[in-house]
Amino acid sequence: MVDFIVVGGGIAGLRAAIGLADAGRVVVFTKTEASESNTGYAQGGIAVALGDHDSPALHAADTIKAGDGLCDEAAVRVLVEAGPRYVGELIDWGARFARDPAGRLEFGREAAHSVRRVLHAADATGREIGRVLWARVSALSSVETINHGFVTELVVDGGVVDGVRYFDASGEARELRARAVLLATGGAGQVFRETTNPGVATGDGVALAYQAGARVADLEFVQFHPTALAFPGAPRFLISEALRGEGARLVDRAGRPFMTDHDPAGDLAARDIVARGIAREVEAHGGPVYLTLAHLDAAWVRGRFPTIAAMCASLGLDLARDPIPVGPAAHYMMGGVDTDEWGRTSRPGLYAAGEVACTGVHGANRLASNSLLEGLVFGARAATAMRQPPRPAAPKPDRRLIESEAPAPVSAVSLSVDEIRDLMWRSAGLFRDEAGLSAAIAALEAGRTAALAAVEGLACRSSAQWRRLHLLTVAGLVARAARRRRESRGGHYRADYPVRDDRLWRVHVAEQAPAR
Ligand SMILES: Cc1cc2nc3c(=O)[nH]c(=O)nc-3n(C[C@H](O)[C@H](O)[C@H](O)COP(=O)(O)OP(=O)(O)OC[C@H]3O[C@@H](n4cnc5c(N)ncnc54)[C@H](O)[C@@H]3O)c2cc1C
Known part of the structure; x- marks a missing residue:
């Protein structure tokens, strides 16, 4: 038994x-x-309203605009107002962010931010x-x-x-109990075949x-990044949006910039618009699209983006001179475990923060x-809540709660991890529709039935089976949420319902498993 x-x-x-270290014994798990x-x-950086021409109110306005009508404005206020304090703390602890020659913090520009932030x-x-x-964590004895x-x-x-059950490094199944458990397990990009996310x-x-x-x-809301490296045989390494913020252009095979054909904001339109613009360009004209920085100063490009330049160099590409082939990939999960502004979930004792939380x-x-x-902000706040007696998050008024339907009786069909990821990319990726999602859901439910039987079978308690069960559970939740939402908004695009519908869908949909 530990405390947290x-x-x-x-x-x-x-x-x-x-934030928990002085309140008891803490155990941190990594996979x-x-x-x-x-x-x-993470490449591009951390947004924070600390610049001379910026303010939390301006940061909130940009965040809410990008959120396409569905941001929780109270939570946004917490984010932008508490942000400067927690980023300041990181700097005090020794974080070395870029500075100008006078020693002032240097703010980069990214799409949909109205100022350098x-x-x-x-x-x-x-x-x-x-x-x-x-x-800092390594120095804490608790x-x-x-x-x-x-x-x-x-x-x-x-x-x-x-508490939690887990497999340790030697594959032994174990259990650990605590007063409070925080999920800070990050994103779910690996549910899709093409992703910028690492294997964890x-x-x-x-x-x-x-x-x-x-x-x-909100699990239907997945952000697809427009510019992952699309080099045959290489991982989908992210080519940060900061490059376009600093002047890189998206061009077709002939070197023609094409994004203004799709949106007046061109290369700096919202990510989902750029991602679909690229996919449409590839479909219409065949062949990849490219990012070019050849019109910028080569030494500056290599100095400003050393990690990306080194990755390109390892494939024989010069970031500063060559056209870099790029394409969309799953990048970020906007939805997740439903929490209040202190990381509390609907289950007492359970908290969530970071990408896993909604x-x-x-x-x-x-x-x-x-x-x-x-x-950063909600991790710190969850620690504050975890020190208090457990209580569940109060239900938010703008949530429509759905209890999962029992899956239609299906025979168990084993799906490999690659098959799940491929299915999700094709049916629940950039372009979605009712027929594709329904077929995917049926296959995922059949796969989940088989995976559940495998982990429940006494002889089969292996970590690989749990991995598959988790992947199938998340994939099924994403696909069901995407089928439910019959409109297009933000990262969720339904080819059969291409328009945003505020009358019916300006609402968050939360799902919960039926009580066992
Ligand atoms: C390539 C790339 C570039 C990005 N660039 C930016 C950027 O410039 N700016 C920005 O704001 N965001 C960026 N993002 C997004 C951002 O990095 C993430 O949203 C954020 O770092 C998530 O932090 P987290 O603490 O929630 O989770 P993570 O940093 O993903 O950490 C998750 C942790 O959970 C552990 N874990 C997971 N499952 C289990 C399990 N079952 N058991 C035990 N441990 C488990 C993992 O081992 C890991 O330690 C980028 C993301 C990617 C992939």
């Missing part, structure tokens, strides 16, 4: 662990190596933040880390979450919460560089 369990060692989990998280891969450490901001937070500890289930006792981002926290009876919300700050589409800030 934090599942996840990214920005949200680490900031929470720091693989400590450094492997979405946080570690993004603090960055070259193009490896997440790595720098992770370095600072891990250094915090222990279990790396390669794969959490598979939450322990629920009398309706209260008070399989949406486990959503599956864990759902299986423990907690509400999950605070409502992103609405239907996330403003670039707001997610590191969300993890």
Whole structure:
């Protein structure tokens, strides 16, 4: 028994662990190596209203505009008003963000921000933040880390979450109890075949919460990043939006800029618009599209984006001179475990923060560089709530609650991880429709029936089967949410309902498993 369990060692989990350290014993779980998280891969930076021409009100207005009518405005206010304090704390702890020659913080520009607002450490901001937070956590004697500890289930006792079951590094199944459990498990990009996310981002926290009876919300809203590297055989490495913010252009095979054909904001339109613009361009004209920086100063480009330049160089591409082939990939999950502004979920004892949570700050589409800030602010706030006696989040008035229907009786069909990811990319990716989603849901339900039988079979309690079950659970939730929402908004695009419909759909939909 410990006092607090934090599942996840990214920005949200680490900031929470720091906030809990003087209140008892804390255990932080990570699924693989400590450094492997979405946080570690974040490039562009962290948005914060600290610049001379900026204010929390302006940051809130940009966030709400990007969220396409679905942001929880109270949660947005918390994010933008608390942001400067928590980012200031990171700087005090030693975070080295870029500065101008006079030593003032340098703010980068990204799409849909009305001012320069993004603090960055070259193009490896997440790595720098992770370095600072891990250094701080390692110095805290009350915090222990279990790396390669794969959490598979939450322990629920009398309706209260008070522990986790997990596989340790040697594959041994174990249980650990605590006063409060925080899910800070990050995103779910790996549910899709094409993704910028690392292998750990399989949406486990959503599956864990759902299986423990907690509400999950807004899972139809997945952000597809327009510019992942599309080089045959190479991983879908992210080519940050900061490049377009600094003047990079999207061009077709003939070198013609095409984004203004799709939106007046051109290359700096919202991510979902650029992603669909690219997909349509590829479909209409065949062949890849490219990002070009050849018109910018080459030495400046290589100095400003050293990580991306090195990745391109490893494939024989010169970022500053060559056209870089790019295409869309699943990037960020706006929905997740439904929480209040303190990270409380609908289950007492269970909290969620960071990408796994749905605070409502992103609405239907996330403003670039707001997610590191969300993890930082709400990780700290969840720690405050976890120190208090457990109580569930009060239901929010703008949530429509759905109890999952029992799946239609289906025979169990085993689906491989690759088959699940391929199905999701084709049927629940950039362009969705009723027929494709219904077929995907039927296949996913058949797969989940088989995966459930496998983990319940006494002889088959292996971590691989749990991984598949979690992936199928999250994939099914995303596909069902996407089929339910018969409109297009933010990251969710229905080819058969292409228009935003505020009369019926200006609402968050939360789903919960039937009580067992
Ligand atoms: C390539 C890339 C670039 C990005 N760039 C930016 C950017 O510039 N600015 C920005 O704001 N956002 C960016 N994002 C998004 C941002 O990085 C993430 O949303 C954010 O870092 C999530 O932090 P987190 O703490 O919620 O989760 P993560 O950092 O993903 O951490 C999740 C942790 O949970 C652990 N975990 C997961 N499942 C389990 C389990 N079952 N058992 C035990 N442990 C588990 C993992 O091991 C990991 O330690 C980017 C994302 C990617 C992928």
